[in-house]
Amino acid sequence: MLNLASILTDSARRYPNNIAIVSGKQTCTYQELEERAGMFANSLHESGIGKGSHVYLFAPNTIEFAVYYFGVLKTGAVIVPCNPTLKVLDLEDHFNVVPPDLIIAAAPVYAELKKTRCERIWLFDAAKAAIEDKRVTLIDHIIDKDKKYFRNVTKAANETAVMIFTGGIDGDTKAAELSHANMVLNAFASGHRHIAGYTEKHTTLAVLPLFHAFGQTVHLNAGILAGSRIIMMPRFEPKLTWRLLDEEKVNVFCVVPTMLGVLLATEIDPEQMIRIKKNLKPIISGGSKLDEKLKSTFEKTTGLEVREGYGLTEASPVSSYSFNNLPDKPGSIGQPLWNIDAKILDDQGNELDHHEIGELTIRGHNVMKGYYNDPDATDKVLKDGWLRTGDLAYIDDDGYIFLTGRKKDLFIRSGFNVYPKNLTNLLLQNNNILEVEVNSLPDPVKGEEVLARIRAKNGIVESEIEQWIRGNVAAYKRPKSIKFIH
Incomplete structure (x- = not known):
């Protein structure tokens, strides 16, 4: 039995006074975050949200994201984090795949939500104009600050905790069902000492969006699991990023390759870079293939090391990494994480030898349960626990994986x-x-x-x-x- 929310509850017990999250001028300790999530869970429970409920979350990287994320999970409901910049046509498409029982959203998202057929919207930081909508409840008006404790609803490890939208291999909108075990174990594996290397004394700069599987697992869940300090950035700003890496003494920093290019083009004081190097572990790059030239130029120019990993939504998402204690092979996405296997298959499903190119297929603790309410799509990518990734690759004699292209339309x-x-x-x-x-x-x-x-x-x-x-x-x-x- 397991609940993803237990990673917060456990860290609040071990490190109650540690700063969990910094968001602008706001800070929140682990005890305070657990209590705020408990207050929110009580409000959800009193409104009928619990096991079997699907709760959408549209929020930028803020303290509120963490409060509502873990608050929903505490009740036993399924959290469905989504991109807050989506427009009405995409929203309706998503709601058709996973009908919402409740939508939690930052006020700016209401401009699009009000055009949809959704029936229940809870807004935070809400504009007065939204109050006239009978579907809308203002979260600040329903939180009972005296109800700080909520006992996490016990869930089976293989029950769904999170659903994240994806196009999968064929491009049709689907929701990947990720279990409590998927999310907890992938957070644990990602926080390994030779990957993110989180401890309760470390700080991460959360610049990747938390509605995305990469940011959600490697910044939020792995950070919370270890009792680390998470600096929230609602959007990527290169000058501010360099400043925060320096001033906040950041240890763990995850990026997509685009960010490295933008940071490289942003002027930084040499003294500032010296201070950053003292604290920062190798930068974790993922989300898309890292160009070898960009990696080399960034490392030579800044003196900071970059290590590449690989993942996909259907795999919670982190599947491989170029471990910090092993040689870094140019162009490789590293080796499979703990308790994850990888093999290369041809078009007939036969396993290929080393250095032969075929479809990368993975199996392990991180592989999704399936696509929500879509057994046909699930059967196309899952067989005997093995997940077809839609990516072409080969594995060398040392077990390093090299991507060569894509089979999926993406x-x-x-x-x-x-x-x-x-x-x-x-x-x-x-x-x-x-x-x-x-x-x-x-x-x-x-x-x-x-x-x-x-x-x-x-x-x-x-x-x-x-x-x-x-x-x-x-x-x-x-x-x-x-x-x-x-």
Whole structure:
């Protein structure tokens, strides 16, 4: 029996006075975070949320994200963290896959949520304009500060704790069901002394979005599990990042490759860099393939070491890493983590020898239960506990994995997955668009950039289409370049 929320409860018991989270000028100890999560869990429980409930969370990296995340888990409900920049069409798509019992959201998200058919919205930092909506409850109005204790609802280790949306191999919207065991064990493995190396004396800078599996596991859960201090950054700002790495004496820093390129282009004082080097462990890069030239240039210019890992949403997500105590092979995503196996298969499902290229397949504590309410999609990627990743790779004689390409239809832009099929279907919801072709081009900063070719109805002004796209397509997957064809 297990509950992911127990990692907070246990750390609050061991390190009650340790600072758990710093968010701007706000700080929160482990005892305070446990109590705030308990207050929130009591409010949820009194409103009927518990086992079997699906609770969406739309929030930036703040103390509130952690409070609501662990508060929901305490009740035995399933937490569904989502990108707060999503537009209404994506929201409805998500709600069709996983109907929400409750939505928790930062006030700015309400502008899109109010256009949906959702029935219950709890807002924090809410604008007065939202109060007129009968579906909306202001969280500050329902928290009873005298009810600080909530006994974590016991769950079976294989019950679902978290659902995260993905396009998987085919690009159709799906929700990966990650169990309590998946999330706890992957946080434990990621915090290993030769990966993040967290202890109760360490500090991490949480710049990766926590709604994303990478940030959620390696920053939030692994940090909380160890009793570490987590510095929240709601959005990536290169100058502020360098300053915080220095002033907060950060030990653990995780990035997507795009961030390394931006940081490299941002001027930093040499004395500041000397201080950063004294505390910072090797930087953990993931989310997309790290260009070897970028890695080499960053390391030579800054004197900071970068180690690369690999993961995917369906694997909680961390699956391999170039361990800090082993040789770092250029171009490799390292070796499988503790209790994870990897093999390479050909198109017929036969295992290939070392150095032969095929589909990377993994098995272990981190592999999801399946896709929510979608057994057909699950059967396509899971067989006898082995997960098809959709990535092409080979394994060398020392067990290091090297990615060579993708079988799945996917672009990775600044660490965010963009699925051409999903984007095409989204654009075609505009009745004035007749045909869409989505492609990508290599980009030195973002990794890949999204392009679209669109054929619209005769007489439609191109600027109207562009304006519609700005209002209906989330920024992370919005085409940078649109070519209209006639």
